[in-house]
Amino acid sequence: MTNETLLGVDDLTIAFGSLTALDHVSLSVQKGERLALLGHNGAGKSTLFRAILGFLSLNTGTIRIADAAPGSERARRAVSYLPEAVAFSKALTGSEVITYFARLKGEPPRKALELLETVGIADASKRRVGTYSKGMRQRLGLAQALIGRPDLLLLDEPTSGLDPISRGEFYDLVDRVARQGAAVLLSSHSLTEVEAKTDRVAILSKGRLVAEGRLADLAGAAALPIKVRVRAKGADADALHAKIGGRRLNGRSVELDCGTGDKMAVLSRLAALGDVVADIEIDTPRLDDVYRHYSKPPAPGDAA
Amino acid sequence: MKSLSRIAAVANTETRLASRNRWVLLATLILVLFALALAFLGAGPAGSRGASALTLTAASLATLSVYLIPLIALLLSYETIAGEIERNTLPLVLATPVRRSEILIGKFLGHIAVLSVATVVGYGIAGAAVTLVHGFDPGGALAWTRLIVTGILLGAVFVAIGILVSASTPRVGTAAALLVGIWLLLVVLYDLALLAGLIVDDGGMFTKTIFPLLVVANPGDAFRLFNLAALEASAPVGGIDGLARSLPFPPALALAALAGWLVVMLSAGLARFRRLRP
Numbered sequence: 156m157t158n159e160t161l162l163g164v165d166d167l168t169i170a171f172g173s174l175t176a177l178d179h180v181s182l183s184v185q186k187g188e189r190l191a192l193l194g195h196n197g198a199g200k201s202t203l204f205r206a207i208l209g210f211l212s213l214n215t216g217t218i219r220i221a222d223a224a225p226g227s228e229r230a231r232r233a234v235s236y237l238p239e240a241v242a243f244s245k246a247l248t249g250s251e252v253i254t255y256f257a258r259l260k261g262e263p264p265r266k267a268l269e270l271l272e273t274v275g276i277a278d279a280s281k282r283r284v285g286t287y288s289k290g291m292r293q294r295l296g297l298a299q300a301l302i303g304r305p306d307l308l309l310l311d312e313p314t315s316g317l318d319p320i321s322r323g324e325f326y327d328l329v330d331r332v333a334r335q336g337a338a339v340l341l342s343s344h345s346l347t348e349v350e351a352k353t354d355r356v357a358i359l360s361k362g363r364l365v366a367e368g369r370l371a372d373l374a375g376a377a378a379l380p381i382k383v384r385v386r387a388k389g390a391d392a393d394a395l396h397a398k399i400g401g402r403r404l405n406g407r408s409v410e411l412d413c414g415t416g417d418k419m420a421v422l423s424r425l426a427a428l429g430d431v432v433a434d435i436e437i438d439t440p441r442l443d444d445v446y447r448h449y450s451k452p453p454a455p456g457d458a459a
Numbered sequence: 460m461k462s463l464s465r466i467a468a469v470a471n472t473e474t475r476l477a478s479r480n481r482w483v484l485l486a487t488l489i490l491v492l493f494a495l496a497l498a499f500l501g502a503g504p505a506g507s508r509g510a511s512a513l514t515l516t517a518a519s520l521a522t523l524s525v526y527l528i529p530l531i532a533l534l535l536s537y538e539t540i541a542g543e544i545e546r547n548t549l550p551l552v553l554a555t556p557v558r559r560s561e562i563l564i565g566k567f568l569g570h571i572a573v574l575s576v577a578t579v580v581g582y583g584i585a586g587a588a589v590t591l592v593h594g595f596d597p598g599g600a601l602a603w604t605r606l607i608v609t610g611i612l613l614g615a616v617f618v619a620i621g622i623l624v625s626a627s628t629p630r631v632g633t634a635a636a637l638l639v640g641i642w643l644l645l646v647v648l649y650d651l652a653l654l655a656g657l658i659v660d661d662g663g664m665f666t667k668t669i670f671p672l673l674v675v676a677n678p679g680d681a682f683r684l685f686n687l688a689a690l691e692a693s694a695p696v697g698g699i700d701g702l703a704r705s706l707p708f709p710p711a712l713a714l715a716a717l718a719g720w721l722v723v724m725l726s727a728g729l730a731r732f733r734r735l736r737p
Contacts, residue, residue: 236554242546246479258468
């Protein structure tokens with residue numbers, strides 16, 4: 156049961172006229188797995204969601220949701236969706252919104268209303284949505300998406316505009332749902348944000364899937380150099396530069412690139428220099444560097 | 460069964476929104492105020508040519524309703540789909556197992572419910588006031604009932620038109636502009652064009668054969684024609700309405716025309732809505 160594919164996207168291309176929004180994209184999400192979809196604005200994240208929901212016609216490829224075609228009755232029962240920047244009618248109360256969607260999904264409203272407790276806005280359930288804060292509205296959206304224990308949860312930039320604490324709480328809820336067996340596909344702008352919150356990431360750039368895998372593997376495969384910044388004693392960067400090479404940063408510092416493998420060798424060489432060196436700073440590549448590495452446009456002639 | 464419960468959920472939410480946004484109250488107030496003004500201000504219907512006050516007010520209300528009911532119906536419905544596109548709730552709704560036809564029917568029924576409440580309560584209050592002041596007569600009561608029922612049918616046609624407009628544009632602003640245009644065209648300009656035709660033709664071919672059909676082809680005119688024809692000789696009518704005296708076909712055809720409009724507009728709305736890609 157651990158390897159049950161709830162979402163399978165294979166060789167998907169979607170074009171709007173001459174604009175190719177998705178270009179031969181393949182990915183899959185298993186039961187209980189969280190896959191983060193990353194990409195700039197216009198990279199094709201929302202288009203992928205709309206295709207999975209069956210709103211678009213596919214130019215090539217297939218999509219299967221729990222072994223059903225997108226948009227089919229079975230697929231729609233399995234899927235729950237939270238669109239980006241959704242604004243529920245301000246005049247309805249939180250519990251009215253949940254009751255409405257429970258009825259549309261054919262689930263008992265009473266059970267669905269318990270979800271307001273789960274997402275932590277039960278106190279505000281009788282208040283109109285117009286009085287909710289942005290975080291509360293997003294929680295209401297998540298409660299709506301959790302109605303009827305969906306197999307596949309599609310969350311389109313669910314945390315954009317949330318403060319870091321609300322964001323953390325939001326991911327805790329997603330984590331809980333995944334542990335109960337749902338497959339989660341969520342999109343985000345920032346790799347840092349989804350670190351440790353998802354099992355795998357997929358990076359879209361201009362409609363193409365440029366990277367997919369576990370975060371640590373992606374960082375390793377990118378093989379971004381570790382930067383070692385060395386500050387010279389007595390502001391004598393020239394002497395230091397003559398000894399160790401690298402790039403002059405300013406009058407006092409020199410920067411070296413080194414691979415993960417020879418970090419220790421570089422450091423012991425620097426240590427051996429003795430009092431020429433005043434300080435050493437080691438800058439390991441951050442997630443956003445990894446993201447930038449993958450999502451930069453392919454070089455000419457590189458297109459496969 | 461599931462289908463019915465989903466339609467009910469959509470209809471229920473629409474009526475709830477309409478009452479929260481004060482649309483129900485506003486629509487009812489408009490109808491009751493205009494009906495009372497017609498009944499008690501102006502020429503004063505009592506006593507003229509033997510017709511009862513109830514019947515006479517029904518006759519003038521038939522003319523007024525042609526303007527008011529379509530306007531209210533369009534105002535209730537023009538935002539219904541375009542608004543959901545603007546708020547981004549439409550993809551959310553369409554991601555659930557609900558069918559598009561169920562959403563459309565639910566919204567339609569919800570708006571009809573609001574319109575029915577407004578018409579029944581608004582005209583009911585005015586009718587009761589006229590009865591209290593001028594006395595009751597069965598013919599007049601029948602005329603009011605007929606007016607209310609066909610008024611709801613007329614409203615249903617324009618709710619369907621409003622939904623079609625709403626499904627045709629993703630912007631509420633554009634839908635609002637279209638709604639004003641459609642109201643002007645169908646309710647005001649159409650009649651002016653017909654009158655111009657009558658004057659130019661001066662009792663010839665157009666007046667005798669084409670004109671009655673053109674009148675029945677317009678939902679507002681069909682509604683008025685049916686109501687006035689049913690009043691027969693008891694109320695004085697003139698202008699285009701004089702046609703009610705000399706119809707070359709049974710008045711029921713006017714009702715059939717209204718029903719036809721309803722079916723065509725609902726089908727067109729559904730076709731547009733089905734093609735919409737959220």
